[in-house]
Amino acid sequence: MATQVLTTPSVTVEPELCKGCGLCIDACPPDVLAFHKKFNSKGYHYAFYLGEGCTGCGVCFYACPEPEAIVVYKKGYVPEANEEVA
Numbered sequence: 001m002a003t004q005v006l007t008t009p010s011v012t013v014e015p016e017l018c019k020g021c022g023l024c025i026d027a028c029p030p031d032v033l034a035f036h037k038k039f040n041s042k043g044y045h046y047a048f049y050l051g052e053g054c055t056g057c058g059v060c061f062y063a064c065p066e067p068e069a070i071v072v073y074k075k076g077y078v079p080e081a082n083e084e085v086a
């Protein structure tokens, strides 16, 4: 199996851990996070990555009050097998 290396930074938000507060969206310098139109099981519009433009700065991670809701991937990161990276 070929090794996949991220060529650009990326970020994922776990929908079920998001409380929809919007702090990450407001804090993101390049404005690449948004509220999803769908709700999670708790009734929150969860944040999601628009798919391009993340710089891997980590500001969203530090802004988020929910542990483990946001994962930031730096350029060059090698995902584990079956790990989904946006």
Ligand code: SF4
Pocket: 010, 011, 027, 028, 029, 030, 031, 032, 033, 053, 054, 055, 056, 057, 058, 059, 060, 061, 072
């Ligand atoms: S790591 Fe930085 S650029 Fe990427 S989504 Fe988070 S705040 Fe935005």
Ligand code: SF4
Pocket: 013, 017, 018, 019, 020, 021, 022, 023, 024, 025, 046, 047, 063, 064, 065, 066, 069, 070
């Ligand atoms: S800061 Fe965390 S809890 Fe708030 S919208 Fe972003 S991912 Fe969800």
